[in-house]
Amino acid sequence: MLPGVHVPMEYARDGQIVLNIAPRAVGNLELSNDEVRFNARFGGVPRQVSVPLAAVLAIYARENGAGTMFEPEAAYDEDVVSLNDDDNTAGAESETVMSVIDGDKPDHDDDSSPDDEPPPPRGGRPALRVVK
Template identity: 45%
Template sequence: MSESSTSMTSHRPYLLRALYEWIADNGMTPHLLVDATRPAVQVPAHAVKEGKIVLNVAARAVSHLEMGNDFIRFSARFGGVSHPVNVPVGAVLAIYARETGQGMALPEDASLEDAALDEASSEQPESAAPSPQLSAVPSDPPDGDDDGPHTPTPRRGGHLRIVK
C-alpha cells in the first residue's frame, strides 16, 4: 500500500452531497442535524437546542446553497429574519428526509478524531488521566422469571364512535 492511498480526503462531503441529491430527487425535504457546539459553526443561537440544530436545506428553504468539501454555506430565514449559515462538514451529524426519516447518521471522520486527540493531548498535562469512553448499555430485561416469549396485549380500537 502506498502513502498516497492512506491520506485520502474525507468521504463526509461526498456522502452529504449524494444523500442530499437522493432525498431531493425523491421529492422529500433534506434536513441536516448539526452539532452547534463545534468550532466555526455559524447558526442563529436562538435556534440551537441542547447544543444541536436541525437545518432544512431544501432548495425552496435556503438561498445560495454551497456544499463544499470543508463547509456548507447558505442563507436561510429563522423566525422571518434572514441569517447566513456556515457549517463545517465535520459538524454535520446526520442528513435525512423530514417526511420519512430516511437518511444517514454520518460516521465520525477519522482525520477529525486524530486532530481532536492531538489537540487534547497537547492541552492536557502528561500525568492527566484519559477521559473515559462512552458505550451503549443494554437495556434491563423485564421483571419476572418468565424466559418464554411474551404475548403482546391486544391493541385497543379507537375510542371514537360514529353516531348517525
C-alpha cells in the same frame, strides 16, 4: 461549539439544531467536502449559516427518514484540534453537534390535510380493482 459553526444558537436545543435545507427554504446552498453553507431566514431575519461537516450528524428527508448518518472521522478531529490550537481558546469548550435535514415539510403534520401519496399497501392477499 466547534470552530467554524455559524448558526443562530437561539434556535438550538441542547447544543443541537435541525436545519431545513429544502430549495424553497434556503438560498445559495453549497454542499462541499468541508462544510454546508447557505442563506436562510430565522424568524424573518436573514442569516448566513455555515456548518463544518465535522459538526453534521446526518442529512435526511423528513418525509420518509431516508438519508445518511455520519460517523466521526479522525481527519475532522485533527482539523478541530488544529483550529483550536490556532485560536488559543482558554476554558472549557462545549461541543455543539448539528443535524442537517433536507425536506420542506413543516414540523407539524396536519392529519386533516389530504396526502399526496396513497397509503402503503397492507399485508395479506393482494387485490385488484377495476377503475373506470
